[in-house]
Every structure is written in structure tokens, then in C-alpha cells.
Amino acid sequence: MPELPEVETTRRGLAPHILGRCIESVQVREPRLRYPVPPDLAARLEGSLLVDLQRRGKYLLLETPRGNLLLHLGMSGSLKLVPAGQAPGKHDHVDLVLSSGLTLRYTDPRRFGMVLWIEGDPMRHALLEHLGPEPLGETFAADYLYRRSRGRKMPVKSYIMDSRVVVGVGNIYANEALYLAGIHPLRKAGRVSRARYARLVAAIREVLLAAIAQGGTSLRDFVGGDGRPGYFRQSLRVYGRAGETCDGCEGPLREIRLGQRSTVYCPRCQR
DNA sequence: ACGAAGCCCTGCAAGC
DNA sequence: TGCTTGCAGGGCTTCG
Numbered sequence: 001m002p003e004l005p006e007v008e009t010t011r012r013g014l015a016p017h018i019l020g021r022c023i024e025s026v027q028v029r030e031p032r033l034r035y036p037v038p039p040d041l042a043a044r045l046e047g048s049l050l051v052d053l054q055r056r057g058k059y060l061l062l063e064t065p066r067g068n069l070l071l072h073l074g075m076s077g078s079l080k081l082v083p084a085g086q087a088p089g090k091h092d093h094v095d096l097v098l099s100s101g102l103t104l105r106y107t108d109p110r111r112f113g114m115v116l117w118i119e120g121d122p123m124r125h126a127l128l129e130h131l132g133p134e135p136l137g138e139t140f141a142a143d144y145l146y147r148r149s150r151g152r153k154m155p156v157k158s159y160i161m162d163s164r165v166v167v168g169v170g171n172i173y174a175n176e177a178l179y180l181a182g183i184h185p186l187r188k189a190g191r192v193s194r195a196r197y198a199r200l201v202a203a204i205r206e207v208l209l210a211a212i213a214q215g216g217t218s219l220r221d222f223v224g225g226d227g228r229p230g231y232f233r234q235s236l237r238v239y240g241r242a243g244e245t246c247d248g249c250e251g252p253l254r255e256i257r258l259g260q261r262s263t264v265y266c267p268r269c270q271r
Numbered sequence: 272a273c274g275a276a277g278c279c280c281t282g283c284a285a286g287c
Numbered sequence: 288t289g290c291t292t293g294c295a296g297g298g299c300t301t302c303g
Contacts, residue, residue, distance in 0.1 A: 002297095003297090034279070034297090034298085034299085058297075058298095072297085074279095074280090074296090074298090075280085075281095075295080075297065076282085091281090109281055109282065110280045110281050110295095111279080111280055112279070112281095112296080112297065112298085113297090127298095152273080152274090153273080153274075154273080154274055154275090158275090163297090163298070163299095170296085170297070171295095171297085259274095259275070260295095260296080261295090262294095262296085274302105275301105275302085275303085276300100276301085276302075277300080278298105278300080279298100279300105283293105283294090283295090284294085285291100285292085285293080285294100286290105286292080286293100287289105287290085287291085287292100
């Protein structure tokens with residue numbers, strides 16, 4: 001399940017291999033993703049130079065002189081480079097055949113992801129314009145989280161997973177960051193102090209940066225490999241560990257459902 | 272305006 | 288063994 005670190009790892013892995021290349025042809029085998037792939041995508045892209053690959057939250061923006069390709073990996077999506085002509089698998093929905101002899105292949109078994117075309121300023125696009133700050137950027141700070149949360153009654157975990165508040169904090173990292181910050185996931189967002197938001201900001205950065213650092217070790221997988229970055233599993237402190245022992249107090253970790261998301265925490269260490 | 276629930280989808284695991 | 292059922296979840300959309 002690609003979260004921000006996996007998307008950033010994908011961006012870094014792909015960029016040096018695709019930028020400066022030209023799109024020779026495009027094949028859309030399955031347009032039924034989260035939103036339909038535009039029927040005229042091939043006409044928009046063919047013959048275009050790939051100028052830049054940027055990330056905004058968990059979205060990737062592949063820039064060409066005529067517009068941007070907006071990509072989201074959803075739950076199960078991935079992008080990889082394969083040799084031109086390699087037979088597609090069942091869930092290989094979109095191919096961009098490049099001038100380099102490699103094909104950029106979009107795969108997504110569950111089809112929660114998206115491949116869209118944007119002309120004009122992509123940051124004005126409906127899907128991007130209301131996104132909150134980047135968690136690794138300067139504007140994401142304790143003061144910001146604190147002020148914006150005043151009066152909010154939703155659980156702090158739901159608050160930090162709201163992409164209008166901050167982008168890129170998915171379920172796994174929300175669980176991990178709240179554990180590191182010692183904050184109970186059900187605590188009302190408006191009842192978290194400024195000092196504890198400072199700890200939370202640091203914790204969110206820490207888990208994301210650690211995951212990116214680990215993902216970076218498998219960058220070679222992006223060419224000819226399976227295209228799957230490391231999933232950071234071995235470092236998880238709470239996620240997927242319900243019933244196991246808390247590293248801090250050695251008590252059992254508890255699991256609840258919050259908004260149909262698995263939520264794991266230590267009832268003793270997190271208040 | 273806010274917060275919660277619903278929905279999209281397939282692979283996998285558990286249960287019978 | 289082969290079915291059915293349930294679960295996983297990002298993020299937009301709808302409902303209350």
C-alpha cells in the first residue's frame with residue numbers, strides 16, 4: 001500500500017531514467033481506474049518530452065510541454081520500467097513506451113489509483129488545490145496543527161489523516177507517529193496541546209524520513225525488477241502488532257476500528 | 272461547517 | 288478441496 005515514502009521512492013527511482021526521454025506511444029488496456037483514464041490520453045502524450053516528475057502528497061505529476069499526467073497509486077498501484085515489448089500482466093493497465101527502449105508501466109490490481117491528464121496549472125486542479133502542506137516542508141509546524149485544530153472534535157488520528165490538514169499521512173504512518181508522540185489516537189484534535197503537537201510533527205517527519213531512507217535502498221528495483229520499494233515492515237512499532245508487546249511498557253498493544261481503519265496503540269503509553 | 276459513513280476494487284486468509 | 292465470507296485501505300462523495 002503505497003504511502004508517501006513509497007511514492008517519493010518511486011519518484012526518485014524513476015526520474016533519472018525517464019526525464020529527457022520522449023513518449024513514443026501509449027497503450028491503455030484498462031481505463032476503469034478510480035476515475036476513467038481519458039480516452040484521448042495517447043493523443044495528448046505521444047511525441048511529448050518528459051520534462052519533470054514531481055510529487056504532491058501521494059500524487060505524482062509527470063510534466064510534458066503540453067500538460068501534466070497526474071498519477072495516483074491508490075492502494076495497490078506501482079510504476080516500473082520494463083524493456084519495450086515485454087508482455088503485460090493481468091493488472092498492467094497503462095504503458096508509456098519511451099524513446100530509450102524502456103516502457104513505463106502502470107500496474108494496479110485493485111484499480112483504486114488514477115491516471116489523469118491536466119492542462120494548465122496542475123495545482124489549480126480540483127484534486128490538488130485544497131491539499132494541505134507537505135509533512136516534510138517548512139509550513140507544516142506545531143503552531144499550524146495546533147491553531148487549525150482548535151474546536152475540532154474529531155479524533156486526532158482522523159485529523160492528521162485529513163489531506164486538507166496535511167498530505168501523505170496514511171493509516172500506517174498515522175498509527176506509528178501517534179505512538180512515537182505518546183498521543184492516544186482517539187483524543188479529540190482540539191484537545192491536544194501545542195507542545196504535544198510539536199512532538200507529533202517531529203514524529204510524523206521521523207517515520208516518513210526513516211521510511212524514505214529504507215525505500216532508497218531498493219531503488220535499483222525500479223529498472224527491470226519488480227518495481228516495489230521496501231515496505232518498512234520490520235520497523236513498525238504498532239501497526240500490525242495488535243496483541244503483541246509495547247516496546248516501551250511491555251504491555252499489550254490494543255486494536256480498535258476508527259473510520260473502518262485498523263488503529264493500533266498502547267493504552268498505557270498513549271494518552 | 273463538521274464529522275461519520277459509504278463507496279470503489281481485488282487478493283488474500285479464514286472458515287465451513 | 289473448493290466454496291463463501293470478511294478484511295485491507297486512499298480519498299472522494301454523500302449523508303446526517
